[in-house]
Amino acid sequence: MTFCRTLVLSAAAGAFLLGGTALAAGITVHDARNRDVTISDPARIVSIGGAITEILYALGFEDRLVGVDSTSLYPAAARDKPGVGYMRQLSAEGVLGLNPSLVLAAQGSGPKETMDVLDAAKVPLVLVPETFSEAGLIEKIRLVGHAMGADNRAECLTAAVNEDLTQLRELRARVTKPVRVMFVMSLLNGRAMAAGKNTAANEIIALAGGVNAIDGYDGYKIINDEAIVAAKPDVVLSIQRGKDSVDAETVYLHPAFALTPVAANKTFISMEGLYLLGFGPRTAAAARDLSVKLYPALALQAETFKPAVSAANCRL
Amino acid sequence: MTALSDSTERAKRRSGYALRPPASLTIICLLIALAGAALIALTMGAAGIPLARLPAALGLWADADAAAGPTLARDQLVLWSIRIPRIAAAAMVGALLAASGAIMQGLFRNPLADPALVGVSSGGALAAAAAIVFTDSQLGQSLRFMQHHLLPIAAFAGSLVTTILLYSIASRSGRTSIAIFLLAGIAIAAIANAGVGLLVFIADDRQLRDITFWMLGSLSGATWPKLATLAPVLALALIACVSIARGLDVLVLGEAEAFHSGVDVERLKRISIVLVSAMTGVAVSVCGVVGFVGIVVPHLLRLVIGPAHRLLLPASMLLGAVLMVGADTLARTIVAPAEMPIGILTAAIGAPFFLGMLLRQRGLVSL
Numbered sequence: 001m002t003f004c005r006t007l008v009l010s011a012a013a014g015a016f017l018l019g020g021t022a023l024a025a026g027i028t029v030h031d032a033r034n035r036d037v038t039i040s041d042p043a044r045i046v047s048i049g050g051a052i053t054e055i056l057y058a059l060g061f062e063d064r065l066v067g068v069d070s071t072s073l074y075p076a077a078a079r080d081k082p083g084v085g086y087m088r089q090l091s092a093e094g095v096l097g098l099n100p101s102l103v104l105a106a107q108g109s110g111p112k113e114t115m116d117v118l119d120a121a122k123v124p125l126v127l128v129p130e131t132f133s134e135a136g137l138i139e140k141i142r143l144v145g146h147a148m149g150a151d152n153r154a155e156c157l158t159a160a161v162n163e164d165l166t167q168l169r170e171l172r173a174r175v176t177k178p179v180r181v182m183f184v185m186s187l188l189n190g191r192a193m194a195a196g197k198n199t200a201a202n203e204i205i206a207l208a209g210g211v212n213a214i215d216g217y218d219g220y221k222i223i224n225d226e227a228i229v230a231a232k233p234d235v236v237l238s239i240q241r242g243k244d245s246v247d248a249e250t251v252y253l254h255p256a257f258a259l260t261p262v263a264a265n266k267t268f269i270s271m272e273g274l275y276l277l278g279f280g281p282r283t284a285a286a287a288r289d290l291s292v293k294l295y296p297a298l299a300l301q302a303e304t305f306k307p308a309v310s311a312a313n314c315r316l
Numbered sequence: 317m318t319a320l321s322d323s324t325e326r327a328k329r330r331s332g333y334a335l336r337p338p339a340s341l342t343i344i345c346l347l348i349a350l351a352g353a354a355l356i357a358l359t360m361g362a363a364g365i366p367l368a369r370l371p372a373a374l375g376l377w378a379d380a381d382a383a384a385g386p387t388l389a390r391d392q393l394v395l396w397s398i399r400i401p402r403i404a405a406a407a408m409v410g411a412l413l414a415a416s417g418a419i420m421q422g423l424f425r426n427p428l429a430d431p432a433l434v435g436v437s438s439g440g441a442l443a444a445a446a447a448i449v450f451t452d453s454q455l456g457q458s459l460r461f462m463q464h465h466l467l468p469i470a471a472f473a474g475s476l477v478t479t480i481l482l483y484s485i486a487s488r489s490g491r492t493s494i495a496i497f498l499l500a501g502i503a504i505a506a507i508a509n510a511g512v513g514l515l516v517f518i519a520d521d522r523q524l525r526d527i528t529f530w531m532l533g534s535l536s537g538a539t540w541p542k543l544a545t546l547a548p549v550l551a552l553a554l555i556a557c558v559s560i561a562r563g564l565d566v567l568v569l570g571e572a573e574a575f576h577s578g579v580d581v582e583r584l585k586r587i588s589i590v591l592v593s594a595m596t597g598v599a600v601s602v603c604g605v606v607g608f609v610g611i612v613v614p615h616l617l618r619l620v621i622g623p624a625h626r627l628l629l630p631a632s633m634l635l636g637a638v639l640m641v642g643a644d645t646l647a648r649t650i651v652a653p654a655e656m657p658i659g660i661l662t663a664a665i666g667a668p669f670f671l672g673m674l675l676r677q678r679g680l681v682s683l
Contacts, residue, residue: 086520188448188526189467190537196654216653222529222536225398226363227653229390241522255397255539259390 029147032107032127039124042102042148046095048087049106051280052128053078055144056104058281059153060315067098069109073274074282092117104144106130130279132203134165137279156314157281163308164284168207171291171301175209179294182213182233182262185220187246190254194223200277205237207287210294228256235294236262239273246270269293281309336620339627346634350407353638357403357645362652363394397539405538406644407637408546409599410609414636415553416595417610418617418629422564423588424498430610431596434501435482436475438508440600441531443474445515448526467530468542468601475600478504479593492585494571532657533604535644542602549598554630556591560584561625568623606659609636612666619673639666 026040046067047053053072056065062077069087072078084094087106092114095103103123107130109115118125126147128140138158145154183201185193195201196217205212213233214223223231236257238246248268251257262268271293275286285307292302337345358374359367373391413431420429431437447470482504486497516527563584566574575581599606613636614628621627643661650656 088521089517186522186526188530190539190542191529191534191655192536193525193529214653217651220525221654222534222657224362224648224652224655225402225536226361226394226648229394229398230363231653255401259393259397 027147027149029126029143031143032129037124037126039102039126039147039149044099044101045148046084046098046100046103047072047105048084048090048103048109049128049130050074050274051140051278052104052106052144054278054280054282055141055157056148058157058309058314059145059148059150061148061150064148066100067095071274074278074280090114092121096121096123102126102147104128104147132198132200132279134207137161137283140279141281153314153316156312157309160308160312160314161281161284164305167305167308168284168287168291171288171298171305172207172209174298174301175291175295178209178211179234180213180232181205181208181210181235181237181294182228182231183237184246184251185238187250187254192223192225192228192254192256193220194228195220200279201237203279204276204283204287204290207283208290208294210235210290225256229259232260233257234261234265235267235269237290238268238270239276240270241273282307285309336622339621342621342627342631343634346631346638349638350634350641353641353645354403354407357406357641358395358399360645360649361394361399362648363391363398365391365394401540401543402535402538402644402648403641404543405546405602406535406640408543408550409535409603409606410636410638410640411550411633412546412553412595412599412636413606413609413640414613414632415557415629416592416599418614418625418632419557419560419564419588419592420610421614422567422625423585423592424494425568426498427615428611429498430607431592432505432605432607432610434498435478435503435505435508436501436593436596437600437605438505438512439478439481440471440475440597441605442508442511442515443470443477444530444600444604445512445519445527446470448530449515449519449523468545471601471604472597475593475597478508479589483589490582492582492589494585497589529657530604531659533606533659534647534655534657535603536648536655538602546598546602549594553591553595554633556587557629557633558626560587560591561629564588564625565623603658606640606662608659608663608666609639612662612670613639616666616670616673 026038028036028038030036043064044066045056045061045064047056047065048069050071050073053065053068054074056062057075057078065078065081067084068078068081069084069090071087072081082098084090084098087109089111090109095114095118100123103118103125105125105127107127109127115125126143128143129136131139138161141158141161142151142154145151145157183195183199183205185195187193194214195212196214196219197212198218199220202212213231216227236251248266248270251268252263252266257263269290271286271290274280275282276290288302288305288307292299359370365373369387369391372388373395375392417430420431420434421427423429444467447467451466482497482501483492485500486492486494512527512531516524519527563574563579563581566577566579567581567584571581614632617628617631617635621631639662643658643665646661647656647658
């Protein structure tokens with residue numbers, strides 16, 4: 001796991017990498033764009049991405065947060081922070097107006113023009129890699145912690161997350177017959193958009209001990225109606241999101257889903273979006289909750305699963 | 317000498333009956349092509365029903381093997397509730413789009429006219445995009461009772477409102493200026509596209525994806541109830557085509573000339589405009605915006621069968637249906653289990669074919 005090779009460089013090496021920028025003794029972070037960013041003073045942070053905000057709160061840095069994007073919905077207090085808009089439609093002026101000394105942004109934040117302006121404005125901008133996996137989650141926490149100069153707090157949090165992931169693994173081991181889950185992002189005018197491989201949904205289904213019913217494509221795409229029947233999903237999973245969420249009745253009445261066990265067994269599941277797909281510290285707990293919904297028989301074992309993350313105090 | 321024979325040849329072809337197939341033959345060929353396309357479409361699909369099981373699943377004859385019970389039931393359901401309505405929807409949408417293109421080109425005496433160009437489908441697309449983005453808002457919530465139909469209704473209403481708007485801009489004291497209609501249409505298309513751009517800007521990720529896929533068009537999600545909205549419009553279009561065909565033929569000479577030949581030009585314009593907006597509106601509401609069919613099909617046919625609308629309109633419908641069924645069959649199979657947006661395919665199939673025809677005819681017809 002080296003996409004965040006974290007190093008404290010000597011001043012000479014730093015000067016070389018930064019092409020002659022004046023350099024104080026700071027922290028150097030290797031980010032998702034494969035460059036080294038030097039952070040001298042992480043005192044005013046703009047956080048872009050729900051998971052990053054969650055991590056910053058868990059590490060006790062909420063007082064340094066001067067702005068968040070609109071996907072930063074947890075903890076609830078984060079919603080009161082000044083907003084810089086949606087993570088893919090940031091305005092450079094909105095971000096710069098908060099006078100940040102560090103911008104922590106999830107990979108995929110944009111548009112590119114805004115990111116270029118932030119770079120040109122010499123604001124340290126760290127793009128945090130977005131890899132939907134257990135290891136990716138740990139790396140994400142380490143990187144954010146390191147950027148904040150708080151490696152020890154990050155260790156504390158990753159230890160808790162690792163403990164949760166282990167508990168989850170034990171729970172998953174009890175699954176005897178994996179169910180086939182289809183994650184439906186939207187169902188519009190009869191067209192279902194479903195998650196293929198390389199998606200957060202695919203990974204969370206696997207973490208919960210299920211099998212993604214679709215393995216024929218990457219990303220979120222409109223799926224063919226007949227392919228829905230052929231994929232034979234046992235469960236349809238979706239996220240609650242505002243009021244335009246996919247609802248159970250629409251799924252059961254859909255001509256293709258009507259021919260699958262989903263309609264017969266009424267197995268539509270809907271969960272909170274950031275919790276389920278955010279890949280933040282609560283991911284193991286979200287996977288456990290999904291597991292219990294997929295396998296009601298596991299409910300008893302899941303009772304003993306106490307998320308270490310919620311108990312851990314990594315704020316000091 | 318070559319030049320001389322060339323120019324007589326050219327004149328002959330332009331007046332052209334010598335080379336044109338008779339009307340009945342054209343229609344029969346197109347009907348056969350449509351039947352063939354539909355049959356091929358019937359045998360292909362992501363659910364994979366082998367050819368041997370197809371007749372039984374269609375209910376053509378009872379299968380002797382009673383053991384095939386559950387498979388048969390599944391095949392039947394897939395065919396009758398997914399594949400067949402979709403093929404039928406593709407054919408109908410193709411017919412509507414091609415015919416509305418042909419009517420518009422005749423009405424505007426402009427080979428580039430197309431429902432997309434004069435803003436009718438753009439208006440529908442704008443309304444659809446607004447429906448996607450604002451379902452979450454107060455207005456969307458108050459319309460929640462018709463949530464499942466909001467999008468098609470919005471698309472249809474958008475097309476209709478755009479047409480009415482255009483018509484009232486272009487009409488003055490009972491006369492409609494076709495030139496103003498066309499120019500205003502281009503302006504309104506620009507406004508509608510700006511509106512879609514704005515909605516794209518304020519949409520979040522998922523809405524953005526929905527809008528993009530909507531704009532590219534797809535017949536996914538075609539159901540029997542949707543066919544029920546297409547069928548009456550198609551029937552109406554068929555009837556109306558007969559009544560407006562002569563008018564459109566004469567209109568080629570100019571409005572005044574048409575008027576003096578005894579054509580009620582204003583009535584012709586009214587019928588055509590209402591017809592086109594209804595046709596485009598239902599087509600957009602069922603499958604989103606599908607470009608190119610409305611332009612390429614009528615042109616292709618004009619090159620082969622000539623410009624007489626009595627034949628051109630029904631032939632456009634048939635060829636539009638063939639093209640659409642073919643494109644949709646590819647759309648739902650080549651990237652299975654995902655769906656290819658059909659707009660990409662109609663252009664990819666239609667355009668090279670069209671270009672080939674143009675190159676072949678270049679020396680013979682001056683466009």
